[in-house]
Amino acid sequence: MIAPFFENGVFGETASLGVALAIGIAFGWFLERSGMGSARKLAGQFYLRDLTVFKVMFTAIITAMLGVFWLGWAGALDVDRIFVPETWILPQLAGGVIFGIGFAISGLCPGTSCVAAATGRIDGLAVVAGMFAGVLGTGLLFTRLQAFYFSTPRGVYTLPQLFNASQGAIVFGVVLIAFAGFRIAEMIERRFTRASIE
Amino acid sequence: MKTLSLRILAVVALSLAGLAAFAGSPRRRATASLDVAALAHDVQTEADHVTAVELARWIRDRKPALRVIDIRDSAEFDEYHIPRAERLPIEAVVKTSFQPGETIVLYSGGGAHAAQAWVLLKARGEKDVFFLRGGVAEWLDEVMNARIPANATGEAREEADSVAALSRYFGGVPRQVDSVVPIQSFKAMTARVRGRGC
Numbered sequence: 001m002i003a004p005f006f007e008n009g010v011f012g013e014t015a016s017l018g019v020a021l022a023i024g025i026a027f028g029w030f031l032e033r034s035g036m037g038s039a040r041k042l043a044g045q046f047y048l049r050d051l052t053v054f055k056v057m058f059t060a061i062i063t064a065m066l067g068v069f070w071l072g073w074a075g076a077l078d079v080d081r082i083f084v085p086e087t088w089i090l091p092q093l094a095g096g097v098i099f100g101i102g103f104a105i106s107g108l109c110p111g112t113s114c115v116a117a118a119t120g121r122i123d124g125l126a127v128v129a130g131m132f133a134g135v136l137g138t139g140l141l142f143t144r145l146q147a148f149y150f151s152t153p154r155g156v157y158t159l160p161q162l163f164n165a166s167q168g169a170i171v172f173g174v175v176l177i178a179f180a181g182f183r184i185a186e187m188i189e190r191r192f193t194r195a196s197i198e
Numbered sequence: 199m200k201t202l203s204l205r206i207l208a209v210v211a212l213s214l215a216g217l218a219a220f221a222g223s224p225r226r227r228a229t230a231s232l233d234v235a236a237l238a239h240d241v242q243t244e245a246d247h248v249t250a251v252e253l254a255r256w257i258r259d260r261k262p263a264l265r266v267i268d269i270r271d272s273a274e275f276d277e278y279h280i281p282r283a284e285r286l287p288i289e290a291v292v293k294t295s296f297q298p299g300e301t302i303v304l305y306s307g308g309g310a311h312a313a314q315a316w317v318l319l320k321a322r323g324e325k326d327v328f329f330l331r332g333g334v335a336e337w338l339d340e341v342m343n344a345r346i347p348a349n350a351t352g353e354a355r356e357e358a359d360s361v362a363a364l365s366r367y368f369g370g371v372p373r374q375v376d377s378v379v380p381i382q383s384f385k386a387m388t389a390r391v392r393g394r395g396c
Binding site: 084179 | 208211212214215216217218219220221222223224282284285286287289290291293294295297298322
């Protein structure tokens with residue numbers, strides 16, 4: 001029985017929707033319990049006071065990365081069947097800038113805005129409404145945006161391809177960067193929290 | 199206690215990452231297995247390609263999860279491409295992880311490169327993959343400059359009117375001709391395909 005289970009036909013569409021629902025509930029639960037539903041906490045990272053989001057996200061990345069790598073290495077996971085989003089350099093750069101501006105202004109990102117909305121926070125509801133308005137607007141203007149949307153395509157483009165290195169070497173590099181990042185993040189937090197108290 | 203658990207987790211993560219650097223890459227299906235009999239059957243039964251008119255109907259009718267992929271170079275794509283097409287070089291196409299349920303239609307200038315890309319994607323296990331046998335040239339001939347027999351009757355008349363409407367939908371100019379004679383001779387066929395790229 002080799003993962004991904006849905007891709008390899010271990011379970012069907014209904015079961016996969018059930019699994020997706022369970023994962024979604026767990027994701028929302030843990031985001032809320034770790035305080036990620038609070039715009040103040042999330043905005044704290046832009047003022048360098050609270051880098052919890054950075055630490056949580058980077059921890060998730062390296063945990064998943066080590067899991068995927070070693071399961072793939074052991075043959076329990078067919079890494080070729082995992083969906084990897086394609087790269088379109090310019091449109092994704094533009095998307096990142098828009099996303100970042102929205103994140104800094106609202107203090108919420110798509111996942112956390114849903115969590116905030118579910119807990120009844122008005123700002124969360126407003127961000128969710130804005131997000132859907134943006135999706136709808138993009139859909140309506142898609143014919144005009146299409147040329148840009150599909151510009152600078154690179155297909156599936158990953159770090160091992162970019163650096164011409166093995167996946168294991170990239171895993172090692174990213175984990176080292178994460179640990180260095182955690183250390184620097186805590187130094188910054190201490191410094192800026194002290195500065196704000198003074 | 200909390201600090202100790204964190205340290206243990208950090209040591210485990212770093213050890214796994216350090217070992218990954220020497221482990222190389224997870225097993226990949228770089229040499230995909232190819233069911234040549236199934237492939238030959240698809241070719242024999244013409245299940246390997248779509249005609250330009252079929253593709254035009256899919257695009258007009260907003261066939262769900264349809265991806266029309268132009269594998270020509272960017273200059274040719276910018277000069278003219280089939281509406282809703284995205285450009286992906288052949289090297290990027292074979293590295294792309296398509297989502298389950300997507301219908302992929304490949305086209306090139308003529309048909310050779312698209313047919314080669316079709317074989318590569320089939321070898322990788324993609325199911326709903328087709329190519330446009332005559333490429334952009336077929337699209338221009340059969341859709342944008344469709345020849346409509348003026349004296350057709352019955353079902354042939356309905357089909358002719360449907361193709362004319364389809365052509366106009368894409369901004370084409372269907373031409374009324376006395377009759378559409380299938381190309382019989384090899385000489386006529388080579389004259390028609392001459393000039394088509396690959």
